[in-house]
Amino acid sequence: MTDIKDTTLRGVNLLRNPWFNKSSAFTEKERDELGLRGLLPPRVSTFDEQVTRLKGIIDTYEKPINKYIVLEGAHNSDECLYFELLVRYIDQFLPIVYTPTVGQACLQYSHIFRYARGLYVSSEDKGRVRQLVANVPHKDVDIIVVTDGQRILGLGDLGVNGMGIPVGKLALYTACAGVNPQKTLPVCIDVGTNNEELLNDPLYMGLRQKRITGPEYDALIAEFVDAVRERWPNVVIQFEDFHNSHAYDLLDQYKDKVPCFNDDIQGTASVVVTGMFSAMRALKQQLKDQKVLFLGAGSAATGIAHLIADAMVEEGLTREEALARIKLFDSKGLVTKKRTAPLTPAKMPFAAEDAPAETFLEAIREIKPTAIIGVSAQGGAFTKECLEEMAKINERPIIFALSNPTSKAECTAEEAYTYTDGRCLFACGSPFKPVEYKGKTFVPRQGNNHYVFPGIGLGAIFSRAKLIPNEVFLVAAKVLADMVKPEDLERGSLYPALSEVREISAEIGAAVAGYIFDKNLAEIEKPADLKKAVKDAMWDPKHAHFIQE
């Protein structure tokens, strides 16, 4: 017996509902019994034919943004088909529904908007957020990705246009980790924008006001968290692309109360530590012997820096020794204790005593790092001179240019390999094509949190986690690093192939769930075969049957 999906929807209402719509794949019997006869072309399509048809349409568009628009159309008309396409062609379509094209989509969001999706909570909804949450059609929500649009990728404040990011991240939850799409909810909190260009754009769809902040902002977020927790008590909340000025505060406020994490601080840290573990394997060295210099000192930088310090401590350093091996360089120069403006608690532990270095190049010369990590959103900031200097100091320098989208990358893959004479260990934040250099082909891979957040969320959802401790991000990094094969390292890849992402997410999900069970943070009993149970719980894009055939 096949499972039969129960719905009271009939006729055109079925065709208009992306959760149920099978379009031309509705069977003869379904057409008869669900009031669909005559509303579709006569010949019944197979799922494969539908995938071929949709892929064919998308392939006719050259510009990535147009592919995005067509894909979102599918997302909003036949979700199952959309996800099957993503799963089958993940390499091709991840850069569309996610970094870098999603960045372009966010810039133009109010101009390409066709379908409303997810939940919008604005500062005008103060006092009635519960009602808004009650309007959400989902019976159960397992995971929310929420942004306030203030730091969208490396693009800055995009206000309500930032909604593209939660939508994209959740698409990855389903495509990469088999989270049921009907249990995911993208949320945008609109408290205004300080982006003048958007405020002056007649089509801009968000509130036309400067951002509110302070107690009013905190109260709106609190009302939102309370309302969603009341309706869906186990819901996992992923904070995404909040500005530094809120990111740590929100995490500190909620991490011990609700199952939540900040992907930019913790997810990014996890994946970058993976990259460092892989680099250590290639170098046959230990993390505790590295000296790391960051360009950028925002939440991603300090999140990564703290997790690298944790990993160094696991290798035997004292925390003080670990912190001393890491330095941050931001728009005001090297972060030092001498700064007049007070340092945030996240930056403080990494502050150098003193710094004559004025430029990043001087800082490299002075500190002699083994690794430079770019999280600055300054496109091209790893100049030829910086890269050459790194190659002079190190036999095999570690170069991570993580800012995205592509225009914000600190250097390209080609620049990294060329200016270090093909000797660097490289990771990027946006996708770069393989690079040929002196007869060798390098395959750079993305140190992007997409390798870990879907699996971490999956583990938290599966175990019905009460909280998500920071340790799971190191757990995930180790699992991911173990999945990097010697052949990957041989080609300069510090991460596994994207085609393996569902397997990766299942492994990370099981390990994270395992940690949560062992710390007594789970709401359910630990299954005997955890890996199998997690894998079995993953959703596959398959059209439902509505009628016993």
Ligand SMILES: O=C([O-])CC(=O)C(=O)O
């Ligand atoms: O979305 C991405 O590609 C990575 C990320 O979280 C960010 O840059 O904010």
Ligand SMILES: [Mg+2]
């Ligand atoms: Mg992000």
